[in-house]
Amino acid sequence: MDKRNLRKLPIEYLWEGLVLKDNIYDNTGATLLVPRGERITRDKLEKLYNFNKGDKNIMVHEDAYYDILTDTRISQRKRQKLTERVSGYGTLSDSVGGMMHHVDAWFESDELEKLVQNISEKLIEIDPVTIFSCINFPRPMDEGLQRHSLNVSFMNGMIGKWLGLPQKDVRILVLAGLLHDIGKTKIPEEILNAPRRLTPKEFKVMKQHPIYSYEMLGDQFDDAVRDAARHHHEKLNGEGYPDGLKGDEISLFTRITALSDIYDAMVSKRSYKEANLPFGVFDMLYRDEFKGLDRKLVMTFLKNVRRQYIAKRVLMSDGGIGLIRYIPVNDAAHPIVEQDDKLCQTDGRWYCREILTM
Numbered sequence: 001m002d003k004r005n006l007r008k009l010p011i012e013y014l015w016e017g018l019v020l021k022d023n024i025y026d027n028t029g030a031t032l033l034v035p036r037g038e039r040i041t042r043d044k045l046e047k048l049y050n051f052n053k054g055d056k057n058i059m060v061h062e063d064a065y066y067d068i069l070t071d072t073r074i075s076q077r078k079r080q081k082l083t084e085r086v087s088g089y090g091t092l093s094d095s096v097g098g099m100m101h102h103v104d105a106w107f108e109s110d111e112l113e114k115l116v117q118n119i120s121e122k123l124i125e126i127d128p129v130t131i132f133s134c135i136n137f138p139r140p141m142d143e144g145l146q147r148h149s150l151n152v153s154f155m156n157g158m159i160g161k162w163l164g165l166p167q168k169d170v171r172i173l174v175l176a177g178l179l180h181d182i183g184k185t186k187i188p189e190e191i192l193n194a195p196r197r198l199t200p201k202e203f204k205v206m207k208q209h210p211i212y213s214y215e216m217l218g219d220q221f222d223d224a225v226r227d228a229a230r231h232h233h234e235k236l237n238g239e240g241y242p243d244g245l246k247g248d249e250i251s252l253f254t255r256i257t258a259l260s261d262i263y264d265a266m267v268s269k270r271s272y273k274e275a276n277l278p279f280g281v282f283d284m285l286y287r288d289e290f291k292g293l294d295r296k297l298v299m300t301f302l303k304n305v306r307r308q309y310i311a312k313r314v315l316m317s318d319g320g321i322g323l324i325r326y327i328p329v330n331d332a333a334h335p336i337v338e339q340d341d342k343l344c345q346t347d348g349r350w351y352c353r354e355i356l357t358m
């Protein structure tokens with residue numbers, strides 16, 4: 001059998017009338033089910049479902065896999081769902097949602113410990129770009145808080161690893177990310193999810209959340225976790241809240257949480273079209289558009305994150321697939337992409353539409 005990179009794909013991603021240039025195998029890759037060039041009919045789809053006895057996946061080679069996933073019949077939302085399912089992000093996000101609804105019960109059980117363990121394992125198992133794609137995906141309003149908490153947790157862990165911190169510190173960072181905004185569960189829904197700019201009075205209420213987070217995290221939590229929860233909106237220039245801390249008064253773990261928090265807030269504010277693309281946000285970080293962040297930390301973050309994207313597949317604005325070859329330090333918004341053996345810098349007319357991580 002041809003053993004080129006086989007990829008698993010749910011049968012629901014095939015459609016009637018599809019003709020593939022490559023073979024379709026069963027979920028183990030051992031049995032040829034549809035030879036290349038043959039048209040998928042309704043009858044054949046049904047047979048595929050029946051063949052695997054419960055397992056609704058087939059295997060195809062990499063090129064065929066991307067041909068299917070980037071076809072205009074498959075929406076970005078459908079690709080997102082696959083990434084979240086295969087990476088395990090979706091399940092983790094559901095768990096965080098469960099925690100937000102039952103904070104007291106979670107704090108008294110070992111559920112939280114298990115969640116931190118699961119996130120820490122994902123940080124080892126999954127390609128950082130896949131994690132970043134999940135972070136960058138558009139999110140439904142009512143999942144905003146749970147996804148934000150998980151995203152900051154993931155980013156905290158990644159930055160901790162890039163800084164070479166010991167595992168026990170990475171674990172504290174993961175936990176701090178998960179819980180930094182837990183105080184938002186005490187903010188009235190209409191303020192928390194307001195689809196508009198907050199009034200000064202509402203903003204004052206919103207600004208209480210770091211204090212609520214701090215108060216909700218009792219003595220059983222590490223001081224570093226409580227500190228990050230209380231101070232993740234402080235700025236090095238003293239213009240943050242709630243305590244107006246300055247410079248060295250802000251701990252490393254809190255600075256990391258502030259960076260993760262701002263990054264996630266920025267990607268979530270972007271429109272659906274560009275939500276999958278982190279490059280513009282890298283550029284804003286490089287240009288120091290968010291005053292008060294730790295500059296050295298930002299540069300370490302950018303150095304590492306830019307490296308992760310090299311050789312990743314991207315769906316381009318012309319519908320073709322390219323490979324990211326280089327992200328300029330001083331113009332991160334416009335990566336250099338290879339397509340059909342040619343290298344070109346992206347611009348307003350030819351740009352990356354979506355990172356293909358799976």
Ligand SMILES: [Fe+2]
Pocket residue numbers: 180181209210232233261
């Ligand atoms: Fe916050």
